Amino acid sequence: MSKITGVFPSLPVATTEQSLVSHAGLNVVTSFVDALGFRDLCEDRLGQFVPSGAWHRPGTILGSLAVMLAGGGEHVSDLDILRTGAGVFGKVASNATISRFFERTVTNPDLFSYGFATLTRELRSRAWEAAGDRNPALKATALDPLIIDLDATLVTSHSDKEQAVGTYKGGFGFAPFVASVDYGTGNGTGEALAALLRPGNSGANSAEDHIKVFTQAIAQLPDAFYDQDGKLIGEKVLVRTDSAGASRKFLHYLASLGVQFSVSYPVPVMKARMVAWINDKQYWQPALDQDGNERTDAWVVNATDVLGLSDYPPGTNLYLRAEPLHPGAQPTLLDTDGHRVTAFLTNSPCWHGPALDARHRARGRCENRIKTLKTTGLGKLPFFDFHANQAWANIAVLAMNLVSWLQLAALPTGHKARGWDMKRWRYRLFATAGKLITRARRTRLLIPDKAPETETITTLLAAITELKNSLRQQDRLLA
Known part of the structure; x- marks a missing residue:
């Protein structure tokens, strides 16, 4: 047996x-x-x-x-x-x-919103001060600013709620706008500054919503980011967004506060005379990864003078990135020489294209912070x-x-x-x-x-x- x-x-x-x-x-x-x-x-x-x-x-x-x-x-x-x-x-x-x-x-x-905002600002000030030399407020400078990521997301509602409507993906719910801080590689996972709840049909490229959530975000920053008159020291802050934040109205608003920005930019349709210039990599610099090492067959160039910009804040530069197509990516008419060409705008005082590109590509970390925020309550209202x-x-x-x-x-x-x-x-x-x-x-x-x-x-x-x-x-x- x-x-x-x-x-x-x-x-x-x-x-x-x-x-x-x-x-x-x-x-x-x-x-x-x-x-x-x-x-x-x-x-x-x-x-x-x-x-x-x-x-x-x-x-x-x-x-x-x-x-x-x-x-x-x-x-x-x-x-x-x-x-x-x-x-x-x-x-x-x-x-x-x-x-x-x-x-x-x-x-x-x-x-309630005002009281809660002042509460969390004081808590943040105490926590950052306790961090000592890791205090993000002490580390922020014009060349190494505090990075605030702005991004919208979707939250599904499984029952009828006030202002829950259909979303562009065919779902039903809300489209909150989240502002979060990126501590940088090796310095922690970062934190959220504000979560602006919006109806599900709200546009991701609304300049007014970008300004509103950014205003809520900077109101959470400790006193070290403000001068004696209570004015924001804009050069110590950098706003990073996807192409939805590339509206002229929003960028001019940031520039008026002296705030730096790094935003994705819809690549304009390349003219025939530009293709040969893009293929000639003698004008490009090798792109860098997050550790500062050169990437294989990836390139960055400042194309402001070549492509031109109009009606953007003074000091805005347009950078192009060319990199091999990722596995499974579908080629488009803008892909030249087997490379996918993307672009971003920035008014950073730094002019080293590869470093600016690496900093902008790190924007993907904000997706992890939004995912975390959804698992701590935002995902089920x-x-x-x-x-x-x-x-x-x-x-x-x-x-x-x-x-x-x-x-x-x-x-x-x-x-x-x-x-x-x-x-x-x-x-x-x-x-x-x-x-x-x-x-x-x-x-x-x-x-x-x-x-x-x-x-x-x-x-x-x-x-x-x-x-x-x-x-x-x-x-x-x-x-």
């Missing part, structure tokens, strides 16, 4: 009253939230959206939602995961309480009211940024987790289980010493404790 053996051990299951916490790894996020002074800031900016005698204050509501979304939750009902670990996450508001909170935000959406969904989108941005700020401020340079995406954080660190014990009248959270990221958790908690003590000392000095 053969013995049946399963792939995995077959164990009997029983319930227990022990204080077990399934997502104990989220303790690093809750500790970071408290270290930034989140509760007091929320009370100051958004206290009017909660009745004066209410037990659950704005900090408790917004903090628990942000932590839940960062941990992988998608709906308000997913707060149940935090409720089962009250010893770690505190008392979480009921779904009904949270619903009433969002109803109050709808009554005065402009006031839960309310019917448009302004309530905008408030939810803002909280999704906060949830994403809490992890980005952790990477920036609490992890040492070169740490492996500084390049992790959100899914990896959730699976390897946030899902770490724990157990609450009480000894000598003190409650402690135990995590397995053999867990894959125990060392990362202890490193983060030590850095967060140092940050908390530093901010407290600053508050005492200011008082």
